[in-house]
Amino acid sequence: xxxxxxxxxxxxxxxxxxxxxxxxxxxxxxxxxxxxxxxxxxxxxxxxxxxxxxxxxxxxxxxxxxxxxxxxxxxxxxxxxxxxxxxxxxxxxxxxxxxxxxxxxxxxxxxxxxxxxxxxxxxxxxxxxxxxxxxxxxxxxxxxxxxxxxxxxxxxxxxxxxxxxxxxxxxxxxxxxxxxxxxxxxxxxxxxxxxxxxxxxxxxxxxxxxxxxxxxxxxxxxxxxxxxxxxxxxxxxxxxxxxxxxxxxxxxxxxxxxxxxxxxxxxxxxxxxxxxxxxxxxxxxxxxxxxxxxxxxxxxxxxxxxxxxxxxxxxxxxxxxxxxxxxxxxxxxxxxxxxxxxxxxxxxxxxxxxxxxxxxxxxxxxxxxxxxxxxxxxxxxxxxxxxxxxxxxxxxxxxxxxxxxxxxxxxxxxxxxxx
Amino acid sequence: xxxxxxxxxxxxxxxxxxxxxxxxxxxxxxxxxxxxxxxxxxxxxxxxxxxxxxxxxxxxxxxxxxxxxxxxxxxxxxxxxxxxxxxxxxxxxxxxxxxxxxxxxxxxxxxxxxxxxxxxxxxxxxxxxxxxxxxxxxxxxxxxxxxxxxxxxxxxxxxxxxxxxxxxxxxxxxxxxxxxxxxxxxxxxxxxxxxxxxxxxxxxxxxxxxxxxxxxxxxxxxxxxxxxxxxxxxxxxxxxxxxxxxxxxxxxxxxxxxxxxxxxxxxxxxxxxxxxxxxxxxxxxxxxxxxxxxxxxxxx
Numbered sequence: 001x002x003x004x005x006x007x008x009x010x011x012x013x014x015x016x017x018x019x020x021x022x023x024x025x026x027x028x029x030x031x032x033x034x035x036x037x038x039x040x041x042x043x044x045x046x047x048x049x050x051x052x053x054x055x056x057x058x059x060x061x062x063x064x065x066x067x068x069x070x071x072x073x074x075x076x077x078x079x080x081x082x083x084x085x086x087x088x089x090x091x092x093x094x095x096x097x098x099x100x101x102x103x104x105x106x107x108x109x110x111x112x113x114x115x116x117x118x119x120x121x122x123x124x125x126x127x128x129x130x131x132x133x134x135x136x137x138x139x140x141x142x143x144x145x146x147x148x149x150x151x152x153x154x155x156x157x158x159x160x161x162x163x164x165x166x167x168x169x170x171x172x173x174x175x176x177x178x179x180x181x182x183x184x185x186x187x188x189x190x191x192x193x194x195x196x197x198x199x200x201x202x203x204x205x206x207x208x209x210x211x212x213x214x215x216x217x218x219x220x221x222x223x224x225x226x227x228x229x230x231x232x233x234x235x236x237x238x239x240x241x242x243x244x245x246x247x248x249x250x251x252x253x254x255x256x257x258x259x260x261x262x263x264x265x266x267x268x269x270x271x272x273x274x275x276x277x278x279x280x281x282x283x284x285x286x287x288x289x290x291x292x293x294x295x296x297x298x299x300x301x302x303x304x305x306x307x308x309x310x311x312x313x314x315x316x317x318x319x320x321x322x323x324x325x326x327x328x329x330x331x332x333x334x335x336x337x338x339x340x341x342x343x344x345x346x347x348x349x350x351x352x353x354x355x356x357x358x359x360x361x362x363x364x365x366x367x368x369x370x371x372x373x374x375x376x377x378x379x380x381x382x383x384x385x386x387x388x389x390x391x392x393x394x395x396x397x398x399x400x401x402x403x404x405x406x407x408x409x410x411x412x413x414x415x416x417x418x419x
Numbered sequence: 420x421x422x423x424x425x426x427x428x429x430x431x432x433x434x435x436x437x438x439x440x441x442x443x444x445x446x447x448x449x450x451x452x453x454x455x456x457x458x459x460x461x462x463x464x465x466x467x468x469x470x471x472x473x474x475x476x477x478x479x480x481x482x483x484x485x486x487x488x489x490x491x492x493x494x495x496x497x498x499x500x501x502x503x504x505x506x507x508x509x510x511x512x513x514x515x516x517x518x519x520x521x522x523x524x525x526x527x528x529x530x531x532x533x534x535x536x537x538x539x540x541x542x543x544x545x546x547x548x549x550x551x552x553x554x555x556x557x558x559x560x561x562x563x564x565x566x567x568x569x570x571x572x573x574x575x576x577x578x579x580x581x582x583x584x585x586x587x588x589x590x591x592x593x594x595x596x597x598x599x600x601x602x603x604x605x606x607x608x609x610x611x612x613x614x615x616x617x618x619x620x621x622x623x624x625x626x627x628x629x630x631x632x633x634x635x636x637x638x639x640x641x642x643x644x645x646x647x648x649x650x651x652x653x654x655x656x657x658x659x660x661x662x663x664x665x666x667x668x669x670x671x672x673x674x675x676x677x678x679x680x681x682x683x684x685x686x687x688x689x690x691x692x693x694x695x696x697x698x699x700x701x702x703x704x705x706x707x708x709x710x711x712x713x714x715x716x717x718x719x
Contacts, residue, residue: 003426031694070582072561073554075607082426084605096582103584216422224439227472235471242468244436244586249420273431273467281422285435285468298443322582336587339443396585405591407581 001077004210007086007102007134009125010111015142019111019180020074020087023202026187029076070094071101080206095355095370096322098128099410103396106210107136109201114147114177118160124355126161130168131318131372131412133389135213137165138174140201145179149192167358169389172208176201214282218386219248219256220309220394221302222338227287240271240287241296246338246393247386248304250288251279258294259301259311259384266291282393299340301384309384309394316414318353318388319346319375321367323401323408327375328366333408335379337397342379344399350374367409376417388412427617430610431464434602436586437565438468441547441600442475444590448547448600449506452478452497454490455665456622457551457603459497460611463620464602465549466501477504479548481536483528484511485646485667493623508539525646527669533716537573540597547590547598555607556695565604571595575715608663608695609688616681626684628661628677639672663688663695 010016024030074085086101088094102108108129112122122139129137139161147153154177165173176185177196184190185200199207225242229235250256254267269289270280280286288302303309321327327346335344352364352373360374367373388395399409424432441448450465452458466474480494498505510528513519518538519531540548554561564580566588581589590598603611615622632643634653640660641647646668649655660673661684678684 001426002423003429032692033694070562070580072558073605074561075555075605077607077609082607082610100582100584104586211423224436225443225469227469229472238471242439244432249422271470273435273464279420281424283429283432283436284424285432285439334591336589339440393585396587398584398587398589400589400591402591405589405593407584407589410582410584 001080001082002210003082003084004107004205004208005084005086005105006107006109006205007088007098007105008109008111009088009098009102009129010109010121010140014111014113015180016087016111019109019140019142019178019186020085022180022183022186023085024074024076026183027076027078027202070097078202078206083205095124095128095320095372098125099132099320099322102129102132102134103392103410105132105134106213107138107205107208108134109138109140111140111142112157112161114141114143114153114157117157118164120356122161123164126165126168126170127355127358130170131320133169133392133412135210136172136174136208137170138176138201138204140180141175141177142180144177144184144190144193145182149177149179149184149190151193151195154193154196174198174204174208176204215247215391216249216281217247218307218309218391219250219254219302219304220246220386220391221250221288222246222340222384222394223296223298223300223302224339225298226296238289239293240269240289241302242285242287243302243339244285245280245282247282247391248307249279249281250302255305256290256302257305257308258290258296259303259308260382261295261300263292263294264305265294299338301338301340303384309386310413310416311382311384312416313379313382314347314417315377315379315383315385316350316417317375317377317397317411318372318414319367319399319412320372320410321369321408322410323406324369325401325408326366326368326371327373327409332402334400334402335377335383335397335411336400337383337385338394340381340383342381342383343402344377344379346375347378348376350376374414377411385413387415427610427614430603430606431467431614433586433605434461434464435468437588437600437602438465438549440588440590441549441598442469444588445547445598447543447545448476448549449479449543449545450474450476450549451551452480452494452505453551453665454480454486454494454497454623455551456611456615456626457553459620459622460606460614461549461551461603462497462501462503463618474501474503477506479506479508479539479543479545481508481532481539482510483532483667483669484509485528485669487623487625487644487665487668489625490623490665493621497621506539506543508535510535513538525648527646529667529670533573540573545597546592547600549600549602551603552601553606553608553611554604563601563604565601566590567599567601568592569597569599573597573716575599609685612681612685612688616685623665625662625665628659628679630657631660631673632656633658633660633673636672640675641672642668644668 088097088101178185187202227240271287335342351360386394395413397411513535633640661676
């Protein structure tokens with residue numbers, strides 16, 4: 001059975017919590033004690049129906065302050081797939097949350113209210129999904145019951161959104177008319193919208209083809225640990241390199257090159273969690289054994305001699321700023337990329353991207369919380385990276401403030417700068 | 420060439436990645452081992468992540484002194500069999516140091532474990548503690564990170580957790596701070612059982628159906644033990660039960676079950692209509708935010 005990671009974007013007003021509650025409820029992933037708890041709460045609040053939105057209700061700290069702190073994770077399974085939902089709050093100030101929740105997602109679910117159609121927030125969410133290269137986007141046009149299940153309303157929203165999405169990089173787009181409150185087209189096909197010929201949402205989530213989203217072409221193996229049992233007699237000669245495959249298919253017998261040293265050698269064995277295997281693919285965590293005894297350490301990169309990542313101390317990237325204290329051009333930050341640590345300085349802010357209008361402000365001097373921009377960086381050591389659009393693992397990095405240790409930015413590498 | 424990676428393989432790979440990141444970036448980790456099923460899975464994964472190298476860190480058990488005998492026995496057998504170093508933090512020692520109030524031998528000590536845990540962390544200079552907590556267990560845990568930062572008082576501040584992007588974990592911290600690391604974050608109860616079946620992981624006997632003297636309390640089946648005697652008016656009866664979670668005797672209830680094997684447990688779990696903690700945790704029922712409060716104090 002496959003695992004699908006999805007992120008949801010939209011505000012409470014769009015019925016996002018109700019939709020998630022409905023998915024969990026109709027797929028029978030809600031336990032009786034959890035249901036009883038929300039029935040009690042719904043009753044005491046005077047709701048007319050069991051408020052499924054309460055299933056995703058957060059912490060007391062959030063209720064007291066009327067805020068949503070950040071991403072909450074939910075789990076459900078059907079006989080065909082298992083699902084992880086990263087539920088991200090959709091308010092304007094929370095670009096940070098969506099970026100966090102969507103960073104590992106295969107699919108993003110954007111929800112709009114059928115009465116309001118595509119609004120600024122919808123465009124922002126679609127732009128972020130495109131920036132983060134989430135391979136599949138589903139737009140749920142919710143509250144169709146409040147527009148009398150009219151096909152015309154749906155078609156207008158559909159064409160509006162398609163026009164906008166055409167300007168972005170969204171490889172796979174599906175648009176579904178639903179009513180989360182009544183369950184129309186969520187798990188079961190709607191009896192009110194017979195004009196809709198596509199799949200209900202859950203069916204789509206079960207069937208969307210995700211196996212091709214992995215990069216199986218470029219072999220990338222960031223070395224995480226050197227595994228060398230020194231004290232153990234029976235394994236004294238064992239030396240292996242632990243890591244998670246970030247790209248390509250690595251096979252026993254492959255000729256490989258280790259960066260930064262540039263030594264060429266051969267893969268003599270691959271040990272998976274269950275024992276030796278013949279080949280490894282993303283996202284497997286394995287140990288690779290090599291023919292030659294080389295000086296390899298954490299942060300090195302194993303790849304094929306004729307397919308190497310970019311290598312350099314200078315890179316261009318899109319940065320999403322995640323901290324209260326804004327970006328300072330020229331300040332030094334700690335950088336983490338794959339298993340490699342470096343220090344980095346933003347040497348130039350090329351532009352700030354207005355996530356609502358896609359306008360590029362080339363006069364901008366800083367990035368504040370939730371802002372996105374294109375920057376040039378210089379690192380203390382070379383990074384071995386791919387463009388984020390080619391590989392989300394070897395193309396991503398984070399920046400950390402060296403004084404507070406807070407993660408301040410998410411970075412997505414672009415093609416190397418022309419120096 | 421087979422290119423499919425199952426969901427259990429994906430979760431296993433993710434957990435191993437997280438464990439290796441800790442070993443790669445932090446100095447003095449330890450693994451919280453209660454003898455429960457989640458910590459048994461966690462220990463199994465830690466060994467896999469680093470094999471054939473021996474586990475380079477100890478396991479830590481916080482012992483309330485009110486555990487099930489079967490669980491303590493399992494703990495000792497497991498560390499012996501795997502050649503792992505065991506560090507025990509005893510709540511009784513905290514009581515003797517007067518950092519935990521002495522409420523008598525029979526008073527529940529579950530809540531006081533936080534103090535003993537933080538003392539053990541300080542004494543051993545641990546900078547990362549692996550825990551078996553899962554996000555599907557409870558809503559305060561649904562927002563937990565893989566690398567959960569704790570300040571120098573061991574406190575969890577949900578507002579100050581760092582955003583976690585991709586699988587890039589930020590392990591930087593100041594002196595005296597530490598991380599709780601949860602490699603099983605994305606596993607569900609059913610995933611745990613399926614993995615136990617696949618890997619044939621040993622568990623304490625109380626996870627399987629057995630006869631036991633119990634009383635019914637707040638519609639839960641509470642075992643009659645030295646620390647949890649029957650209250651006046653309660654009827655003691657013999658019942659066929661098993662445990663879905665294992666805490667100590669004062670906070671864990673049994674469920675009525677005849678499941679004797681892992682496959683029967685999986686069938687039962689897959690059709691269960693009550694959540695794991697809802698069915699078995701005496702302490703979670705106190706208030707809706709009970710877990711949130713305990714986490715802030717430094718609980719597991």
